[in-house]
Amino acid sequence: MATLLLGGSVGAGVRHAGRPHNQPEDVAKVRDRLVELGFDWVRTIVRGDEREFIRTIKLFQSTCAGSGTADGGDGRVDFCGNTHRWLAAENAPQWKEIFGFIGTGWQSTADFRKDNGGYCTNWLLSVLGDAGFQYQAFCILNRAPDYPPMWVRECSPVRGGDAAGHASHETGLDVDMRLPLLPPNTHLWTDLGSRGYADPRFHRSAARYQLLAINSSMNPQLVYFNDPEFIxxxxxxxxxxxxxxxxxxxxxxxxxxxxxR
Ligand SMILES: [Zn+2]
Structure with a gap:
């Protein structure tokens, strides 16, 4: 059972409603819980007003709010407030590595800077696993065992926050995937460039199964891809x-x- 009992608030700002703010034991509990969840760069934090600690609380808040950018929260864990409850939750988001991993029906291409896109939440890993499994099942049922895996590329940076080349990808909720290619290129994830969806190498039927699996298994709030037929x-x-x-x-x-509580 996940537990996080606090005496007051932690992080940015000042005391509220007679509750203490940034008591050392409360700061340590929040820090240790974040470390346990994989946000382990806050390990050395001592004071509740340290900049990296507040940034990490904002990252955590933004993830829980479903944002693609990491600067949305107030950087503060209020006593029994939303952030406190998420930190204590059984399914609190965990910060994980994905770079180079291979699952059923998906594979990280590992051809980008790991510290710019090799990390994500366990939430993303979990639903990606579900989608990959479903995609694989589609392929088997349709006698298409040689369809390429979903080519997983950049997710989020090593400590969340700004990801070079992306407007979002900051909170461990975003993932890019390259398009599947037809034989004899099923092992490649070549960048097909502008109007890539119209390229003759594009494996349209594999992509349809992938997008069906993504939509039914990943609970996506958005899927961007400019192919007119799939739109x-x-x-x-x-x-x-x-x-x-x-x-x-x-x-x-x-x-x-x-x-x-
Ligand atoms: Zn993207």
Whole structure:
């Protein structure tokens, strides 16, 4: 059972409603819980007003709010407030490595800077696993065992926050995937460039199964890919610079409360 009992508030700002703020034992509990969840760069934090600690609380808040950027929260854990409850939750987000990993039906291409995109939440890893499994099942049922895996590329930076080359990808909820290619290129994830969806190498039927699995298993709040046919079929939406890859952002799961009071 996940437990986080506090005497007051922690992080940015000052005391409220007679509750103490940034008591050392409360700061240590929040820090240790963040470390336990994989936000382990706060390990050496001592004071509740340290900049990296507050930045990490904002990252955690932004993830729980389903944002693609990391600067949305107030950097503060209020006593029995939303952030406190998420920290104590059974399914609190965990910060994980994904770089180079291979699962059923998906594979990290590991051809980018790990510290710029090799990390994500366990929420994303979990639903990606579900989607990969479903995609693999589609392939087997349709006698297409040689369809390529979903080519997973950049997710989020090593400590969340600004990701070079991306407007979002800051909170462990976003993932880019390159397009599957037809034989004899099924082992490649070549960047097909502008109007990549119209390239003769594009494996359209594999992509349809992938997008069906993504939509039904990942609970996405957005799937960007500019292919007109798949947009018509409501499998994705148009967004600039998404001719040659999918961009997916998942929704946070419903919170499973832990013990917070
Ligand atoms: Zn993206």
């Amino acid at each position: 018509r079929d409501r499998l994705c939406r148009n967004y600039r610079n998404h001719d040659q890859h999918y961009h997916i952002r998942i929704r946070p799961p419903a919170r499973v409360e832990g013990t917070y």
